[in-house]
Amino acid sequence: MILSLVEHAGGSPEESSLEALTLARELATATDAALEAVAFGTEATALGEELGEYGVETVHCVADERLDTYAPEAWAESVAQLLDATDPEAVVAPGTDRGQEVLAHVGAKCDLPMAANCLDVEVGEVYELSRQRWGGSLVEHARLDSNPKLLTAAAHEFSPETAIATAETTVQPFEPTLDESAFRVSVDRVEESDETGVSLGEARVVVGGGRGVGGPEDYDKLETLADSLGGTVGASRAAVNEGWRPHDDQIGQTGTKISPDLYVACGISGAVQHMVGCKGADNVLAINTDPEAAIMQKADYAVVGDLHEVVPELNDALGDGG
């Protein structure tokens, strides 16, 4: 059996969990094993139908009220007890903050290794897998030899695909023994962001500015362009380190990973750290004075020129058109 950890909001599975489930189903199919899921909170009981479309035969539902708020150690302790009860070959979690954290706790509690951010897995007695290093700019080929095997699925690397045949899903309560101490870490409260507009990670168009922008005030031009295109503004680590933009705007390995239809990279050299953050962009248009800059090799389209001349001209043209 392959067990997949599913995060959900009010009984509706998260996209990242459907990605992980798609990897988990590949493993289940390759080993002719059952695909099962584990989910937490009282609303998890509503997951059955949708997870059935993904081929999940059984949802182990830990419907403890105390788990309606996220508590990483309690999740992990539950999974650890479920491993004892069901003996799966592998556990697959999404490559999210929660997925990594919970599975790492499981690894620690059960003394098992864990392979984070997997891209591809060949099943066998030993799993031959590939996983992301350097935020995805390098791939590590590795052998994972343990029982069970703990894996997280790299975010945005698997397209959620429903199963060919919908499974008849059984929602089965699982009631682990959870001491109060398992809840010493839990979400105390959630503060909603008062920011309006599209978030960087979800924007369909992103206009990014790097060191070539030259200072904080010149981001106005980029803001105007982003507004015309219905998008939002991002920045390189160099620009954030200069203090020109807040870290929330940073695109890259240690910032936000974007996946827009179009990324317009203005005055950005194209360091590895930055490029792994915009790998998910369908199209990259670079505007840069240096035709030899790394970004010019990595972009789909380029304008060789000074962003301070090109962007205002483009803004004028878009203004006329609109």
Place this chain on the structure above:
Amino acid sequence: MDTVACIKRVPDTGAKLTLTDDEQEIDTSHLGFTISPHEECAVEEAIQVADDHDGTATVVSLGPADAEEQLRTGLAMTADEATLLETDGEEWRPRETAAALADALSGDAGTDPAFDLLLFGNESADVANHQVGVRVAERLDVPFVAGVSDLTIEDGTAVAERDVTGGTEVYELDLPAAVGVKEGLNTPRYASMRAKMQARKQSIERQNPVAGEFDGAIEKVRLEAPESTEGAAEVLGEGPDAVPAVLDLLRDDLEVI
């Protein structure tokens, strides 16, 4: 209040990653080394919290002898003490690393851990296993939160925030506690030249941990630099003259206007 920041020596990469011929490592013959970016913020936070609460900030690194360079960077940022858990230079796996760190941080037998607040980077820049912090915290039986973007210490409690879609989750952890922090938590200070000179004279505690033995393993076979889609961009033009071509692209090919 005593704080500890765990740091890792990693190559300071630029525009391209090149592998050694045996595909086991990044070719670092033309690269410098640095502290992982998330961990620079861990060091800064460790220093600030220790300063504000009258304690000692320590930087700890498990790695080759050369990791002394990164520990001295931490000292130059004004960390008080540094400990090097010196290895043979081989890449230690997460369980081995966590066991050695936990041993070094466990304090004297029968007492609390040797810190009030333990800070990790959320994940290392290079290997990014996302688990050393959790494993150390489990071994030392202290609470842990990953992905921390804001941290406040109040009356024996660490209030940690983690960004989620549309908002922020807030966690309250009783000290001693451990956190995995992300870049953006603070702005790491630049060490002054004077501080760098002083850091060169400070002593570094050295230990030589032995890698533990564990059942089951993840073993690196080789590294691969993914096929780049490099083929040079289609150049639409030069300077403002390229604008009509850009408009055509936006309208006809990409359909964003």
